Amino acid sequence: MLNNKKGNNGLMHYRPEIKVLDATIRDGGLVNNFYFSDEFIKALYRANLKAGIDYMEFGYKADKEQFDVDKFGKWKFCDEQDLRSIVGDNDTDMKISIMADVGRCNYKQDILPRSESVIDMVRVATYIHTMPVALDMIEDIHAKGYETTCNIMAISTAQEEDIDTALEMLGKSNVDAIYIVDSYGSIYPEQMRRLAEKYMAIGEKYHKTIGIHAHNNQQLAFANTIECVAGGVNLLDATMAEMGRGAGNCSLELLVSFLKNPKYKLKPILKFIEDYMLDLKKNGAVWGYDIPYLLTGRLNQHPRTAIKVVEEKDTKYADYYDFLMEQE
């Protein structure tokens, strides 16, 4: 049942093991500080259910000692009662995930035992130099009964040998899935193929699922995601109308229109976008491909200055390019 294997006309098949994770609230929340209305979140939940989405990520489990609850919407914290106000006991086939950042989450205290929570999966986001903490989090959260993933961010700036070491560490851990994360949107499909091969080798050796989380700085988030599908990657992140920090993510509507599994339905996604996502943009939320993101992606830099340039509607692209080149 392998999808998209070379010489196999893979586009005529599908792998039932492929799972789609909607990260609209979590990555999109970085655009609007997680201020989504309850109506929005409820409609998103319903749309994802109708569309056959496998996981819906509600946000972060951020430490309230570090982050002021008055400065962020509730999905930065994902309190149990807030989740339940949307999903009840989530008596559905769709699983609920949240993200826990290394250094920003008081996981031992704030992540409840699985039996007391409606959350199914916790995704641990880490930089490569904080892997030991990430592993401690993974083991704690796994022991509480959750599915776990490890999302090593910004791998385009990591040393190959460090990636290999991190993957071996994860292979030997209790983590369920390991994500390829292109935080800066700087990876070309050809490189993504090589990364997918590397991660898949660890996945096959240690029986871990491999995932992909792409950014759209160079209009490659969707292309890189389906390149990963061809390479055997099974856990696919996407967001409604590609909402996400900076250039945004892989578009859920593009991804679902690509996938061949009949369980996925495009129409509820289109309806949600027309009913809810367009209003977010109209009301001032800013995300999506733009030239400053191309430049930081191309130069393998964090998008923070590009986000500022785009928010300020500064279109002096050539000057901004000079500025970035001076940072190199």
Add this chain to the structure above:
Amino acid sequence: MLNNKKGNNGLMHYRPEIKVLDATIRDGGLVNNFYFSDEFIKALYRANLKAGIDYMEFGYKADKEQFDVDKFGKWKFCDEQDLRSIVGDNDTDMKISIMADVGRCNYKQDILPRSESVIDMVRVATYIHTMPVALDMIEDIHAKGYETTCNIMAISTAQEEDIDTALEMLGKSNVDAIYIVDSYGSIYPEQMRRLAEKYMAIGEKYHKTIGIHAHNNQQLAFANTIECVAGGVNLLDATMAEMGRGAGNCSLELLVSFLKNPKYKLKPILKFIEDYMLDLKKNGAVWGYDIPYLLTGRLNQHPRTAIKVVEEKDTKYADYYDFLMEQE
């Protein structure tokens, strides 16, 4: 010197044979009926020269018996004196191209002998069922002294056997280059790899250059173009800020930022976009990725209804999807 061959870390090399063609006026002209100011065209010519672009396409050679000159800007017709008013004798390394559509060009009369023209290359655009006319045009234009290409449009709807036959006919003709054209933006990179292999086999057999002209309906124009580069395709179409009919083309700024040949410069392109392309959009020209184009691309349909929906700012995507499914 092969670029991007698998296992060869091709991203560290470049092929000097790669040529970039700027199709901003020609494909962009389909958005604004070719009404560009002379200042715009002159600035584009200068920007392309500075950026190291290899070919600049000025527009179509449309038959004035068929098309009313009062209803289109002059670049639909590309009269010799209009070209010369911009480029003089074009005493530069950049070549000038125009496009001639099968059935819309009085080529025997309107295309002058090469010695009387500043044009270097004529690209013949055809559907697969009009190949015999295309070949007559190619031989006429070749005999006049021009470089020629054949751009077989809408191949995503053609029969494989017909494509093979057309490629053999072209192989035996005097055409210099054959283009893969994804008119509907419906081709995924995996399919594009197979097409590139097919076209490259003919190119190697008959010593023809292979080109790629992609559309961005599924945010894959750039990805498909660089996929073709990896497969040996050497003639690459792109446009400033991806201006082109419907979802637009491969973005010139993305392409030039990707290519490794030091002759290509990104900054003049960024400067042109900020100085000229943004104003086109502000003044009402509409192009670029949008959900209705995703849907026609996905369904392998002509984008004409999507263009109408987008122009009318109709965001009832789910209804539009139903409408398209009824056409299937």
